[in-house]
Amino acid sequence: MAQGRSIIPITSATKQLVPKPSLIGEPGSDGPFISDQMQRPLRDLRISVTDRCNLRCTYCMPREVFDQKYAFLPRAELISFEEIERLAGLFIQLGVQKIRLTGGEPLLRRGIEKLIEKLARLHDPSGRPIEIALTTNAVFLSGKARSLKDAGLSRITVSLDGLTQSTFRRMSDSDVPVRTVLDGIEAAQRIGFSPLKVNMVLKRGVNDHEIIPMAEHFRNSGIILRFIEYMDVGTSNGWRMDEVVTAKEIFERIHQHYPLQAVEPGYPGEVAERWRYADGSGEIGLIASVTRAFCGECSRARLSTDGKIYTCLFATAIGADLRDPMRRGGSDLELTRLIADCWSQRSERYSLLRNSVAGASGEKIEMSYIGG
Ligand code: SAM
Secondary structure, eight states: OOTTOOOOOTTTHHHHHSSSGGGEEOOGGGOOEEBOTTSOBOOEEEEEOOSOOSOOOTTTSOTTTSSTTOOOOOGGGSOOHHHHHHHHHHHHHTTOOEEEEESSOGGGSTTHHHHHHHHHTOBOTTSOBOEEEEEEOOTTHHHHHHHHHHHTOOEEEEEOOOSSHHHHHHHHOSOOOHHHHHHHHHHHHHHTOOSOEEEEEEBTTTTGGGHHHHHHHHTTSSOEEEEEEOOOOSSSSOOOGGGBOOHHHHHHHHHHHSOEEEEOOSSTTOSSEEEEETTSSOEEEEEOTTTSOOGGGOOEEEEOTTSEEESOTTOSSOSEEOHHHHHTTOOHHHHHHHHHHHHHTOOOOHHHHTTSTTSOOSOOOOHHHHOO
16 A cells, blocks of 8 residues: 555445445454345455466467467556555455465566565454465476565465376476476475465366376375366367366265365355365365356456456456556545445356356456456
């Protein structure tokens, strides 16, 4: 927050900003929140700090589309760290409790530690610190884990889709040694990021033969391996349902090798179904984003690299532009109003409607830009 600017207290001014005062609730210890058309609170904010990435995962940024000719955002279009800090402060006043930095590859954004330092100083209206998390492909993590921790980063999730070089290359379409990523994971763990999570997206016939080796590798490590169903985000990955390895199938394959027991969700709306190995060797997660949609509990807003709000990962349209009003000198009150209006009008539940005529039509926005 820039010097001299005050944040609007949610209990007074903010209540006048939302279209219907009833949209703000104060459910006891969980703090105030604003809710959408389906009574879903705004709790999480994902910020895409860059639309660029050093990998070309076939399911996310296929090289044929994201090639030399692809028009990534010019630098002046990106929202600055000060702008992100200011907007994050406003989102927090409306109920956000967790911020995740993502992209593109967030470690490509120069000086990311400076942004983390700023965000780590933010508190919710009751004075609790905000959890700051980061999702990364870990290619630069070995060298940065220490400075990220020192800057105040709370948690890291690493994306890794295979252990062998050939599988890693097929999924990421890059020559980065998979060892570099594993070194990054080990460095983050040594430095004390805990619990560390590793996300594996599965594509049938490409990396599903590595489900058991990955489970074996991360058992007894304290790291939580989470398997993600390949989703139809964006328009460039040529998604087909027959390439999705379902959470049910993943469960059955692992359970046969290593019996699993259910674990209660850690908090309402947790997207991963949690399972522990019966022999006590650790925990895994299953993210059934396609076959068991969790729209009903989705409390996530996304802020794009150029400062636009999107209220669904599968969005086909902008929720609201915050950058231009902010650069034209908009006040905190005006910007808060834009965010509140946008969230309170939100009715998306794309994954639930995926196969019905009411599902999204039109070009979906790419994940690298709105933040995975
Ligand atoms: N570059 C960072 C990384 O690799 O973690 C952050 C951005 S990436 C878009 C965030 C996450 O989205 C990664 O775990 C990635 O595997 C996941 N992802 C991207 N496209 C996906 C898709 N079509 N289906 C499922 N997960 C996807």
